[in-house]
Ligand code: MET
């Protein structure tokens with residue numbers, strides 16, 4: 200019998216129970232016990248679902264209250280001292296590391312003020328993990344027993360599971376050194392961390408775990424030699440211990456071929472590879488497996504929502520079976536299903552035709568099981584026939600094809616993405632147009648998405664208030680945001696984006712070629728979930744999408760008002776993309792649709808337009824090489840297609856979350872002003888690298904993921920360090936990112952302090968002149 204295996208299941212709950220409870224816990228509305236209870240219920244449900252679907256290998260320890268990498272850091276005691284000194288409850292230490300904590304002193308507890316650890320993209324997905332942060336004083340030891348507890352919890356429910364943890368090499372490699380230990384290279388801590396991993400594995404074995412899934416996704420990256428060598432050290436160390444559970448070494452999101460030498464002789468029971476993203480690795484991996492070693496064949500996509508093609512998946516698995524035999528092959532999801540929505544059955548509004556294209560996490564359980572049965576030789580004819588019919592109907596559907604869009608893309612030439620003049624020339628016209636002071640201040644676009652906004656949006660969606668009422672509400676909200684910005688003295692204003700549920704969804708809903716879900720939530724980080732649109736066909740823009748709100752906002756102020764759009768790469772990356780058209784084609788279609796919008800905004804009198812590309816970095820292919828070079832080109836071109844149709848005096852802004860972008864890539868966009876997340880980046884080298892960026896830039900000055908409020912002095916300090924290397928005449932003052940997840944109180948305080956700091960420098964340099 201060929202076994203079926205699922206590498207992990209979404210932990211947010213079918214009705215987003217996890218978000219509701221954690222947020223209630225943070226605001227003091229529910230107790231710790233209640234929080235833990237909801238976690239337990241979600242886990243129980245997930246295991247039951249998988250067991251009932253007939254999945255043979257079910258994961259445990261895939262649950263997390265915030266982030267599973269953060270859980271592991273806490274478990275291994277990788278907790279910087281600044282989080283332990285307040286004697287918080289363990290779960291609060293964890294949340295403080297994930298999101299920062301600022302709390303006034305009470306009679307029973309001291310004041311707390313600590314920033315969050317850095318949060319970064321999980322490979323090229325839209326999931327973010329909290330970066331393990333190592334210091335020379337880090338003392339590895341087991342601090343808790345989460346994987347063991349959850350293994351036993353499942354066992355008690357009658358479900359035998361395979362605990363999953365991130366492997367030591369990836370854990371170290373994906374981490375970073377703390378501020379106090381900048382010279383520390385985390386991978387050098389390997390020998391210290393291994394005994395603690397081994398202790399954990401021993402305890403799991405003692406609890407009864409037969410096998411564990413150890414994820415080493417770092418194997419799909421370009422790795423320095425010492426990291427490649429670390430695998431041998433780590434896994435031979437485990438093999439030298441007797442009585443540990445069997446290890447399935449899991450990789451995903453790419454090919455392991457370039458690192459095959461580092462993997463092929465490792466003493467592990469099984470190897471998992473992603474055959475959806477990198478089917479080309481199968482032959483080489485098959486040839487490299489040791490006798491007895493098993494292959495976990497990831498053929499059911501853990502990253503996308505398209506129904507699998509059973510015939511194709513079976514064909515791949517059969518190839519492995521031919522070589523290895525049925526006992527040595529497992530049919531698996533390509534990665535954890537964390538990246539897919541929970542259940543297609545929660546969707547009631549999709550047409551039957553479109554619904555038949557999709558498969559969410561719950562449906563994928565059946566897919567893994569059917570394919571496993573099929574390759575085992577069981578009779579699943581009916582399921583196969585039904586699947587073949589769905590696959591065919593999608594391939595032939597008229598929903599996917601729009602000839603006029605295809606024609607427009609085929610006519611794109613280089614001139615379309617070129618501004619009329621180079622930056623040095625157009626910036627002169629912009630200076631005359633806007634007369635901005637030194638250190639111009641602005642924000643990234645969104646202001647707090649208050650409860651009231653969400654309530655009104657829901658009322659409008661449900662039809663309990665009219666369109667007019669809703670639009671009036673939005674106008675009032677815009678006015679409030681505009682007045683506030685005027686009051687505190689910001690220079691370039693925004694309308695605050697109150698009408699937007701989400702920066703991608705909002706546009707997707709107005710574009711042709713998209714489909715939407717009601718409940719297709721996917722965790723982005725902590726309690727933040729997104730509901731990615733699905734690109735089902737060729738994309739175009741039937742009518743203006745953002746002009747009304749921007750024009751209204753500009754009509755009530757004399758300050759320049761910045762129109763806000765989401766860029767082609769970000770819309771593409773934060774949607775579930777098609778797999779029947781190239782990424783480049785989809786990006787160009789989006790670029791053209793946005794070009795229409797940019798031009799309409801300009802025609803309506805909006806003189807500054809920001810096209811956000813927070814996802815630019817994550818779209819970068821994981822490995823260096825031709826594919827990456829091509830991406831640099833087509834990604835930048837799609838942005839320029841969107842933005843290059845405007846006058847010289849119109850100022851194009853762009854924004855990127857995360858600071859590890861290649862400055863050359865930013866340059867290639869040719870935006871007039873860019874803003875980058877920077878507040879948690881304490882790296883003067885990066886500023887230096889960035890300081891010859893020819894256009895203007897704002898390096899984000901405060902962390903918008905955290906409720907904590909930096910003081911004016913803190914801003915002044917931060918700016919001072921940047922100005923040591925960064926030219927003052929190009930420097931903008933802004934937060935790291937949009938303020939939509941923040942409350943008004945902290946927003947007001949932070950922005951006021953930020954503007955005050957800008958004024959301080961403006962005066963300082965004005966006096967000097
Ligand atoms: C994730 S980037 C966010 C940019 C958007 N304009 C906002 O302010 O929310």
Ligand SMILES: [Zn+2]
Nearest residue numbers: 813855856936
């Ligand atoms: Zn951002």
